[in-house]
Amino acid sequence: MSLLDLAPVVPVVVIDDAETAVPLARALVAGGLPAIEITLRTAAGLECVRRIAAEVPDAVVGAGTVRTAADVDASVEAGARFLVSPGSTPSLLAAMLDSGVPFLPGVATASEAMSLFDQGVREMKFFPAEAAGGVPYLKSLGGPLPDVRFCPTGGISLSSAPSYLALPNVGTVGGSWLTPASALAAGDFGLIEKLATEAAGLRS
Numbered sequence: 001m002s003l004l005d006l007a008p009v010v011p012v013v014v015i016d017d018a019e020t021a022v023p024l025a026r027a028l029v030a031g032g033l034p035a036i037e038i039t040l041r042t043a044a045g046l047e048c049v050r051r052i053a054a055e056v057p058d059a060v061v062g063a064g065t066v067r068t069a070a071d072v073d074a075s076v077e078a079g080a081r082f083l084v085s086p087g088s089t090p091s092l093l094a095a096m097l098d099s100g101v102p103f104l105p106g107v108a109t110a111s112e113a114m115s116l117f118d119q120g121v122r123e124m125k126f127f128p129a130e131a132a133g134g135v136p137y138l139k140s141l142g143g144p145l146p147d148v149r150f151c152p153t154g155g156i157s158l159s160s161a162p163s164y165l166a167l168p169n170v171g172t173v174g175g176s177w178l179t180p181a182s183a184l185a186a187g188d189f190g191l192i193e194k195l196a197t198e199a200a201g202l203r204s
Ligand SMILES: O=C(O)C(=O)C[C@H](O)[C@H](O)COP(=O)(O)O
Pocket: 012, 039, 041, 064, 065, 066, 084, 085, 086, 127, 153, 154, 155, 156, 174, 175, 176, 177
C-alpha cells in the first residue's frame, strides 16, 4: 500500500526531548494516524525515530527534513520506514532511490515534478503547500500531470485539509497542527490523541 493511502493526515512532528517520542507516537496511533513524520530539524530527531521504530510497532515512522544522502543513510539506519524532504537535489534523489524505503521528495513547480517523474518518482510532497499556491495551484498541476500524486504540506490545518483531500491528485496531507509544542512540553498526550482522532475522521 502507498504511504499516501495510510491515513488522511501525516503528522509532521518536531521533537526536542526524545523522552516524549514513544508516548506521542502511541497517542497518534490511538487516534488513528499510524504514519508519523519525525523531522530531523532537532538533535533528538534520529533518536526519536529509533525509539518509535523499536517500541511502537503499530506506527509507521518516517524521517522528515531529509536534506542529504547522509540524512537518508542515518534515517534508514535508525529504522525510518519512509523519508520526506522539502526539496530535491540530484545526490539526495539518488540516495532516496537507493534507500529501499518509500520516499516523498518535495516539489513546488511543474518542472520539478517532471524532473522527478523522469526518474520514476510518482508520489511527491508539495511544499510549501499554502504559500506556493494551495488548492488551486495543485488542481492546475493535475491537468498536465494527472499521473503524479502529492502529499501537500506547509500551512495546512484541520479546516483547510478537506479541500486538499478532495483533489484527485492528493492522497494525504502533512501538518504539524496535531502536535502543538505546548502540548508536547506539557506532556498532554490526551490532547494529541484528540487532535489525531479529529484528523483521522477527515476521510472515512
Ligand atoms: O520540515 C520539513 O521537512 C518541511 O519541509 C517543513 C514541514 O513540512 C512543514 O513545516 C510542516 O508544515 P506546517 O504544518 O505548516 O508546520
